[in-house]
Amino acid sequence: MDDEAGPIVRPYALTKGRTRPSGAMLDLLALVTATGEAAGSPEQEAILRLARSPISVADVAADLDLPVGVVRVLLADMRDQGLISVTSQAGPRPSERVLKEVINGLRAL
Amino acid sequence: MDSALSEDPVALKILIAGGFGVGKTTLVGSISEIKPLKTEEILSDRGIGVDDLDGVEGKTTTTVAMDFGRITIREGLVVYLFGTPGQERFWFMWDELSYGALGAVVIADTRRLTDCFPSIDYFEQRGTPFVVAVNCFDGEASHSVEDVKIALDLEDHVPVLLCDVRKRSSAKEVMIALVEHSLRTLATAP
Numbered sequence: 001m002d003d004e005a006g007p008i009v010r011p012y013a014l015t016k017g018r019t020r021p022s023g024a025m026l027d028l029l030a031l032v033t034a035t036g037e038a039a040g041s042p043e044q045e046a047i048l049r050l051a052r053s054p055i056s057v058a059d060v061a062a063d064l065d066l067p068v069g070v071v072r073v074l075l076a077d078m079r080d081q082g083l084i085s086v087t088s089q090a091g092p093r094p095s096e097r098v099l100k101e102v103i104n105g106l107r108a109l
Numbered sequence: 110m111d112s113a114l115s116e117d118p119v120a121l122k123i124l125i126a127g128g129f130g131v132g133k134t135t136l137v138g139s140i141s142e143i144k145p146l147k148t149e150e151i152l153s154d155r156g157i158g159v160d161d162l163d164g165v166e167g168k169t170t171t172t173v174a175m176d177f178g179r180i181t182i183r184e185g186l187v188v189y190l191f192g193t194p195g196q197e198r199f200w201f202m203w204d205e206l207s208y209g210a211l212g213a214v215v216i217a218d219t220r221r222l223t224d225c226f227p228s229i230d231y232f233e234q235r236g237t238p239f240v241v242a243v244n245c246f247d248g249e250a251s252h253s254v255e256d257v258k259i260a261l262d263l264e265d266h267v268p269v270l271l272c273d274v275r276k277r278s279s280a281k282e283v284m285i286a287l288v289e290h291s292l293r294t295l296a297t298a299p
Contacts, residue, residue: 029120062144089120105182
């Protein structure tokens with residue numbers, strides 16, 4: 001296949017042309033967890049498989065090799081359908097304790 | 110019940126910035142499992158002048174690839190690395206990326222020092238803590254940290270490190286320096 005020519009199917013064909021997700025914008029780091037089983041498309045099935053344990057929106061997009069914008073629309077639909085739950089990880093600034101834990105964790109790598 | 114597990118998961122975001130070809134991908138790959146992350150973006154006005162769109166007038170979006178890496182500190186505590194797109198016309202994406210970011214690593218190449226000016230300006234304006242990592246491609250420092258600090262007109266508190274982004278140990282030192290710097294910034298913030 002000629003990768004240079006780009007995808008054969010335009011990315012937003014998967015979302016029926018919609019470029020904006022329903023509801024609130026999903027943060028790249030929000031965690032997605034599967035809560036349902038009946039998927040309506042191969043992409044939904046793939047997302048449910050990935051989200052058996054919590055996975056970030058960015059990881060879903062990277063693993064499916066789909067643009068983030070497309071994945072956001074798909075995930076918002078699945079949230080509306082009760083197939084997944086979404087937990088925000090964007091909270092207040094991290095505590096000193098957490099940052100010290102990160103420094104120690106990096107040293108131990 | 111284990112108190113560590115009952116806490117909400119914490120995700121930290123660190124940006125890796127710098128000019129084109131300066132070693133952003135290499136740095137992310139040295140310290141984390143790297144994956145390409147695609148975004149389908151609407152071309153900015155700036156991009157329209159730059160891209161040759163003759164004959165493809167219908168094209169209004171373009172795919173931008175970023176480097177994306179993840180370091181798991183422990184269950185429920187993950188550091189995500191995002192390599193910011195180098196070209197200035199994709200800067201509209203930086204606002205989302207830098208929202209809530211713990212800090213940024215600006216990689217500099219002393220042979221093309223001006224390439225990292227825009228990144229430094231951006232993080233200074235947003236008040237995002239950052240460190241400058243001078244990538245020594247040949248393993249030898251051709252300039253001292255002080256020279257670089259003066260050339261970049263950096264404030265005194267901004268850490269500058271010499272590094273070799275290909276080496277995991279060196280990449281680790283850079284990341285640790287950034288988190289320590291963020292910690293200090295956090296402590297002095299109002």
